[in-house]
Amino acid sequence: MQLPQIGDWSSFAELSRLQQARLPAVLAAAERSPFYRKRGVVDLADQPLTTKQDLREGYPFGLLACDRADLATYHESSGSSGEPTASYYTESDWLDLAERFARKWTGITPEDTMLVRTPYALMITGHLAHRAARLRGATVVPADNRSLATPYSRVVRLLHDLGVTLTWSLPTDALLWAAAAQVGGYRDFPSLRALFVGGEPVSPPKKARIARLWGAPVVEEYGATETGTLAGECEHGTMHLWADRAVFEVQDPATGELRPSGRGTLVVTPLYREAMPLLRYAIEDEVEVAYRDCPCGWQLPAVRVLGRAGGDGPTQLGLEELVFSLPDDFGVWFWGALVDGDALRVEIEVADRWRAAATTTLTAALRTALPGFASVVVPAPPGELVPHRLLTAPAEVMKPRGLFRAGEDWDRALRYY
The missing domain is CATH 3.40.50.12780 (ANL, N-terminal domain)
Incomplete structure (x- = not known):
């Protein structure tokens, strides 16, 4: 063809x-x-x-x-x-x-x-x-x-x-x-x-x-x-x-x-x-x-x-655009949001030194973009939304087996499930 x-x-x-x-x-x-x-x-x-x-x-x-x-x-x-x-x-x-x-x-x-x-x-x-x-x-x-x-x-x-x-x-x-x-x-x-x-x-x-x-x-x-x-x-x-x-x-x-x-x-x-x-x-x-x-x-x-398609109010793409319009120096990479009626809660990971500036800037942007919503920004320290253990975890690869030796991590071992 x-x-x-x-x-x-x-x-x-x-x-x-x-x-x-x-x-x-x-x-x-x-x-x-x-x-x-x-x-x-x-x-x-x-x-x-x-x-x-x-x-x-x-x-x-x-x-x-x-x-x-x-x-x-x-x-x-x-x-x-x-x-x-x-x-x-x-x-x-x-x-x-x-x-x-x-x-x-x-x-x-x-x-x-x-x-x-x-x-x-x-x-x-x-x-x-x-x-x-x-x-x-x-x-x-x-x-x-x-x-x-x-x-x-x-x-x-x-x-x-x-x-x-x-x-x-x-x-x-x-x-x-x-x-x-x-x-x-x-x-x-x-x-x-x-x-x-x-x-x-x-x-x-x-x-x-x-x-x-x-x-x-x-x-x-x-x-x-x-x-x-x-x-x-x-x-x-x-x-x-x-x-x-x-x-x-x-x-x-x-x-x-x-x-x-x-x-x-x-x-x-x-x-x-x-x-x-x-x-x-x-x-x-x-x-x-x-x-x-x-x-x-x-x-x-x-x-x-x-x-x-479908739905009114905040969109993921619209909120994402506001979050990533924050200055690079703020280091805000990860965020999450919850809409409840006309209340909007946005959580962001941000280092302590930029906490106040990031919160103020994003709150103002949200209230301008979404005037019909009561928007609140909740800052969280790095590692709270994306835990550092997720970023550093080692590979876990084990074949199913039935026999284990003393000292092996029995609880984490992949047996038949």
Whole structure:
């Protein structure tokens, strides 16, 4: 299967023609799955949305459009917005997935060593980065995520001792590594040239703070287990939808109208999907999509990901922007907030010397940004929100066994559970 590459089109009009030429094959593939065969397949413009609930009700193989023997992998989402959903891919699907992830403006090369710090479990994310790195010839360090075998102290040692050049993680993980490096006495990571991040919306101030901490650019991407990578950042800081590999629409939450651009919830139709075609799949993320020229010349729509749709009042992204707009000197990296009616409590980790200044500054910013809320800032000493023992814990790797010797740590031993 020939996949389009950036540069195969020179305008948004050519990009649209590329999408339209591919749609008949997409609709034909969808008709091979039990779900769409039962629902009926019509032109995309008249096709109803496919929802996460549809995927849940089709568990496990209700959307399978190929022979089981042709499947390469099976995955499930994290379930952060409800029950997990199933998804599956063929080897051809995986080429599309890996190529999309590898579209990093920094490049991924055989000279790179890439530390993958997202789950290698049922979610797709760790496997996706691993495949993309190997597709480009890079060495992979499979560090997994929140693993007893690879605690933060070990991650920092690997970053330092292996001369890791690229990383893939949640944005917050990069802050945890910085804290672990500080506690562990590591100060020099000269080989690191870029941090790839995804999995959570990240505000510009937080991205900038991470980049300054590590002295390397932070390159964001956006996607889902059900779809793989949907958007990536260009060198000018714009997030672009991979509209040569999928059709993107925005649904107005008030009217239900679907438009090619504007603000609303994202709807996606992958163009190169064998195992599990999706027609107008509702991602449930709120976005802003715009068709505008960018200095990168990619001629792909720009997107801002605003997080899960729904709800009024403070948002994680909005609060994060205020927290990370505090001066770097304050050293505020970790925070948490609780909303109770019109009361907002924000806790921050901050050293004693900056406690008063950070509290006053953030309180004023909150009251300006959220005048309808009674906001209070509660400072906490470093190590209270993110315990130092979490940053310094050694690896715990034991095989199940039944026989122990005097002096062994019986209580911490992993036996059969």
